[in-house]
Amino acid sequence: MSSPSPDTLLGPADIRELAAVLGVRPTKQRGQNFVIDANTVRRIVRTAGVRDDDVVVEVGPGLGSLTLALLEAADRVVAVEIDDVLAGALPATVAARMPDRADRFALVHSDAMHVTELPGPAPTALVANLPYNVAVPVLLHMLDTFPSIERTLVMVQAEVADRLAAPPGSKVYGVPSVKANWYAEVKRAGSIGRTVFWPAPNVDSGLVALTRRTEPIRTTASKREVFAVVDAAFAQRRKTLRAALAGWAGSAAAAESALVAAGVSPQARGESLTVEEFARIAEAASSRGTTPQPPKEPVQP
Template identity: 60%
Template structure:
């Protein structure tokens, strides 16, 4: 059922398509690698899986072979038009796939898979709330936007419990980094908001077409059963994270001055959160960033002004991923 390297090239040639460097397209052309990824992701029969950037369909076919229903988001018009025909030629029914032709960063709603809705008709009420919706993200993410896509999917689609994505090895290092390490940064802290992350395997360059000039690896993220905080708290925490790492070598009281309105106010908020204002952002856990965000909500203000009157600078890019 899976595509061989020769078949992938023939499909692309027949459709007049070639991988786009601008969009970070590197297609997996080794069936054994595809099956290994699907197995590592723990895909189950009847599960709904979200795939971003299905490309020519190598991983899509692997997910379908494992019995999953797939919601696939594809930006490239040519690839989006070719994928259904490729799956049909492999005998895959159209009820197993729902293709969304869009930029993944702009998608705010995902379709329900009809087959999964029928299968879940007799499921417990808690499961029926998620019927037909993706519970896993499994994807070979475009290299140039991998981290924003991962964090955006986790933010917008609460039904996703588990992510296994292929990205550049250095991106995996950043996503799984712990406070105090050289690679710890805003992506590390933001990913930690959602759950546990772990390195899940190295991918050989030779299984891609075209062969990339960087190493690739898998990162596994398992979502927390209970969120760290509310959506409002998440947004404020991410603003604190962005501000702290925008000037990562500065002490928190200086790095957060713009976010809080002044260095003095930042010091008061940080201290109220039980954190030393002379620490640097690269040493804080996501729980400590959350504590700072909550200190603002509690109305902490060293200048005795009501917290609701604070003019907090949320200038351009403060919530950039």
Template identity: 60%
Template sequence: MPVTLLGAADIRRLAAELDVVPTKKLGQNFVVDANSVRKIVQTARVSADDRVVEIGPGLGSLTLAVLETGADVVAVEIDSRLAARLPQTAAERGVPDGALTVVAADALRVTELPGDPDVLVANLPYNVSVPVLLHFLETFPALTRGVVMVQAEVGERLAAPPGSKVYGSPSAKAAWYGPWRLAGTISRQVFWPVPNVDSVLVAFSRDAAPRGTEDERLRTFAIVDAAFQQRRKMLRQALAGVLGGSAAASAVLERAGVAPTARGEELSIDDFQRVARVSADSEDS
């Protein structure tokens, strides 16, 4: 029996049954168009061999599109009503037993997932999208690739290269794990309720080898945060607080091959990591 997807009428019926009113607080905008959820799954290249984690499955429209491929899915849902209903929806729609596991939890606090998923697929609310993505990449090293739907502004930031106007802390931190790219647009009209922002798909793939240790990541991210908290300042000033003063910051930057007069948006994650390594060496010497 093939898996059947949800249409707009199905989603409104489910929401009414559960007394769910989409809330801005949880960033809930449910996708009501089967072609759009299939587009996300195709962009993520999901196959029956994949173990997929979905964040925020909601009423299940994207979940069913992933399950349609034959892949196993772990769905992490913060809303207990939605988490409780999802297995029933899946069963009613032809999903075989055992293919779907629902974890009723806050995605920002999850530290273990059954089955070590290797692909991430999600429609993420704009207010938590970057923290959730970084948490999952940090916590679940088995994740090798993924596609997420996010607010256009957030997606453009995640995929931005150094030197671009929207390059910032999220861009640099996301790049720690591997390359990101914009992978498509999604019409506002496929959501219920219709949001007042545009959405994009962003795809990522994790680098084969880890970039550095956890200590090195934390040190690098602290440098990134300092650089962008005062992004108009030259790095010798912006990093003075974390590197022991302006003169010390200048010395570290010069040893790392970075101009002390540069600004944060000019540096790649490789540059930030080099600054972090030099600063660590300076403390040890």
């Protein structure tokens, strides 16, 4: 398809005018920072590799900057918006700016964390400027709920982007890294400066690309069981796995038994393990009749 025209996409003046008409003031509570640069949304769509047969789901469309660029490239776009005013205004913006594509747009007025189904065909891609305060939980929920999503490109806080794409052994490798890798191959896909947003955030942003695994992790353990090991390991990340997993396994001895059976050194630390190794630990504990316990304090993704 042809590239979006400047008149179709939203620029800085358009964004501010729309916000003024709607009485919208971006809030920190919902992590709202609106993209005001047309070149940036073009770049996101291009980097995401959006195809003309894609059904794209977008979380947090805001005033519609990225939505319009996605509609130009994809077959269909479904936007999930929690804000009452923004959700009410977006269909009109799409109809006014891209009337010939408006029938290919659908809006779901909901908290993305509560969305379990979407209208129309199953989504094939997720492309979004995710609200920074809920980026990781929303990303994991969408990947888990919609297995048809093959490709994902999200813009998140640079620090979060680094954590999501970190390999084992990295200082920032942690819960988000492992859990994202359960679903997909993850990599950094670029950086975004602060000046393309209104209001400009106090942090830089990064793009993260995720490609769904063609084959799931081979294990008899469930996702819940594997994630419980991950949470326990990183709840006390400075401790050896024998110590960190003691509460999860019931005792240090039971943890060591599961680790040895999984072929993992009890003296290793969680930050050195792959998602496959975490799965082997969960599987070994299950096969030994261990009844693992969740960590005493929830681990923040």
